[in-house]
Amino acid sequence: MAQFFKIFFASLLALFVFTLLSVFLFFGIVAAFSSKEKPEIEKASVLVLDLSQPFNEQERENPLADLTSSQSSAPGLFDVVRLIKTAKTDAKVSGIHIRANGNANSFASSNELRNALLDFKTSGKPVLAYADVMSQGAYFVASTANKVYINPAGGLDWSGYNIDFVFFKNLLDRLQIEPQIFYAGKFKSATEPFRTTQMTPENKVQTVEWLGDLYQHFLRSVSKSRNIDTASLHKLATIAAIQRPEDALTFKLVDGLKYDDEVRQEWKRLLKAKENEQLNLLEMSKYADAADFRVSGKDRIAVVYAQGDIVDGNGTDDNIGGDRFAALVRKVRQDRTIKAIVVRVNSGGGSALASELMWRELELAKKDKPVVMSFGDVAASGGYYMAAGADSIFAHPNTITGSIGVFTLIPNMQGFFNNKLGITFDGVKTAEFADAGGVYKPLNTTEKQIIQSGVDQIYDRFKQRVATGRKRSITYVDSIAQGRVWSGEDALRLGLVDKLGGLQDAIDCAARMAKTNNYRLREYPEQGDWFNRLLNKATNDQPGIQIREQVGQENYEVFKQLVQIRSWTKGVQARIPFYFLAK
Template sequence: MEILARMKTILSILWKVLSTTRVVIANIFFLVMVIILLGVFFTDTEESLRQNSVLLVNPAGTLVEQRSAPEAAEALLKKMGRETARADETKTQDVIDAIRKAATDPKILALVIDSRDLQGCDTTKILDIGKAILDFKETGKPVLAHSMVYTQGQYLLSSYADTISVNPLGGVLITGFGMYQTYFKGLLDKTRINFHVFRVGDYKTAVEPFVRESMSEEAREAGREWLNGLWQAYLDEASKNRGVSPSDIVSYVENIDTRLAATGGDAARLAVNAQLVDEIKTSTQFDQLLAGKTGKRIEDLHRVGFQDYLAMSPSAEPSGKEVIGIIRARGAILPGKQPENRTGSESIAELFQKARQDPTILAVVLRLDSPGGSAAASEEIHHEIARTQEAGKPVVVSMGSVAASGAYWIASGANRIVAAPTTLTGSIGIFAAFPTFEDTAMNLGITTDGIGTTGLADLGNPLRPLSAQSERAIGQLLRFGYDLFINRVASGRRLPAAEVESSAQGRVFLGREAHGRKLIDQLGNLDDALRTAASLAGLTVVNSKELRREPSPHEKILQAFFSSAQVLFTQQSPAVSRLLNMVETQAQVLESFADPNHIYARSMECEGSLF
């Protein structure tokens, strides 16, 4: 009895310890949440810009049309003096807005391009930023760039500087563009998963990763054409900025090994010899160079990042009562409501509804940066464009880096389509894809049997094979969807269906060729689209405001908390970050096949394949 009493006492104490620990952990979690929310909603982050400031153009992560979620907690920790993790996305328009403001700001003496944390090479977005930098240079203020190493995208952005310097142990790494997809046929064969694929369009190669182990000749032909065009655009811009010929840059890339041997492996000296950079300087020497260019002492200069600069000088509300509404659609097109990095049919529909109900909005510019997605969701957004036009408000589509397949389906309904010369668009085609696991299950000793009232009763059961009748029916559905796609384009572009068909079959085009094929109306950027929309609405002054989905209170709390967790606990090298981004991209591609009808207008070759 005494032993039992002691055990009971011990267990009672243990239970109290566990209970107390649980309460303490819960209270700590609650306290963290309260601190975060207080910081998010009540912390005063206003700072004034000091004299003799230098604008730091320091984009981090990938350039995007719209960030996935606000990084309120990151701003809070910065205010508290904590070191924050690098952002994984930078909104391109934020960079452009900061540069434009700085051009006329007497407190900003110069612009420094610090591209070290920029990932990838989104040529279209970098060209848009570059245009703003060129306008900045017209003011006579100096623009300088400095880095340890310049990767391809980092170098294109930095090429707009008056002076480029590199660290003595650095260099310039330009590789050209490539399209390398991951193929799953071998895995599907080994696991005996039957992936059923249907497509309309000889060049609709989005499904190839599931049915092939390598790239088809059609994919090679189409990919080579637009890759070469994109590479030429890169060469033309970088060489023009640096005063060299495109062939000089090509020679630098193609003979990098022998040229490095000639300099004894000194990549920085090689970059100077090739006139890709101007000088070799340490960080301290670069500070001295910057001081000399501005005529100020080093200690008198104050660097301010573009995000902080925007926070110090928030945008004023449009002075006029009549504006152009901007709706941004980023990422795969999916049904329903989706977060900022997806184009949800309901999410976009709500924004169009806001535009129709707002009497101050006379026209809408839909900024598309999407490889396509659900055919049904694309048709729903296409319908929202028509409803907005019926309400007397013209719609202009501005294409970003990519607006292909389902995104082009959407765009075809606009009054005007504006695309950059380097935009990837077209891909007019459609496909269906879904797996069944009857052979996989049988291999594991699992079988299925039963009865149904019709031959279609087992349709949708992943452990049942797809019947010939179902295959024929899906083929007919796909043909109907493809014909509807062609008709939507023919009607919207006022072209004969036969002419649209000649540009269809799933082929991808750069904006310049799409213009020649009458798939778009003009070459230009978002500013050009806004001017076009203003003209259609009868406005002489271009004022605009962005329409953005308001996150729910629940989403705000989750965004704040998980943002803080990332800031506090996530520190990773650029190489690891890039690998994780590659894995995430592949996961998102698979995850985004969420159309209940399994019918897609999507161009997978346009996403996550450029390095």
């Protein structure tokens, strides 16, 4: 027994010492992060813009980055735009190097980056772009550079734009699952994958138009940068002229075929550096830690970011929870130190009810102070619903917007349960329609009429919100609604948006409306403290990240669409049917 107690107390003491040391170590790490000094920027630094890095609308911080091999914190898109503007007058930054091995950012986000680079070039500082293999999306941004280079053994994609839709109807038929679909708007194509095996004529018409608009914007932008007419650029794609790196050089899409070390040598020549001097490549995340790129002033303008699917409730950091967003806007509205509100929308929509709640809170805010919208890559369906009443709306030419229409989907899985699984259902109810909407049986005629009536009512309300906000007649709104998707350029022509421009343009507009030129920005949702970010990091490392790495981005999007079907059955949806990147 004495030996037992000896071992027991020795183990207990060891556990106590280990716990105490762990606590001291943990708080030591916290203290180290809390007292982290700004990094020093060396002279003649070259700022690096890595297009393979996805820039979310708001900064995504990773408090474990310095302790592990995980990805470092990434500045938000508007942070990058402001950093490039800061670098323009920063004596320690001598140029920008664009890493163009693919582009993880979509069309309008790339347009923000492109415009920031064009402004930077007015300083006279050089911009070089390099890639082993350069995609069209990367080239859209990289073509702003003074010189564009690709690897002699690499290549440049110049094939034009395309978008593919996945259709599940045959799969559902084989599983004996009937998708009972209710929608309003003949162009509302979100449900097409479940009710047809190919695009409807209406969907094909709208897709040809908006995709053509985006492609024309791409061609016009490249034409200005490379001084090649758009007809010639388009012909290069139609005849598949760019098949080898030499072809890109022959047709003047690039300025040379170089290896990475040769591009580094060119930078040294431009900076008049000695042969044995180290080239100071400055990563964007490090520059974000070092530079004072946020404006300061007496008044405050709130910038509220709304990115991701629109969902009921509070949502998460990766989507827009209607309740959470409404509470955030209410807080900003009631803050008398805030003179104006700018909302940055990057969402293809989602819950129609959540969209209505957000619209309502923004309407209340508009009575107290200016409310201006800035559309990112996509602000469609529910993303447009919430914004429709704003004082002013800004979009990029290649923003995807509109899609004013709604739908819901209730699967009838009786055949699947009965014939595939051998499962049957029975029960009792106290009213005729108490079990309406159950997935284990088909809807009857009356139930279908009730659901379609509800969808139509929400669609009518959606159109009314747009008509009131845009000061148009219901008849006119109905003619451009019907679930139809528009480009930013078309949206301007149709009166769905007021001006073409980026987030800074929207902020400038809000400042003018608030009659202030002495302001600072307050950005929402606000970042938590270091400890909370650490906990959020641990909980937000979702399995989806690992799935995407295993199956690839394109297959992951199909997987996500299948997962989303579950949310579609919970209420009327206002969302677009696709996800896309700048190819």
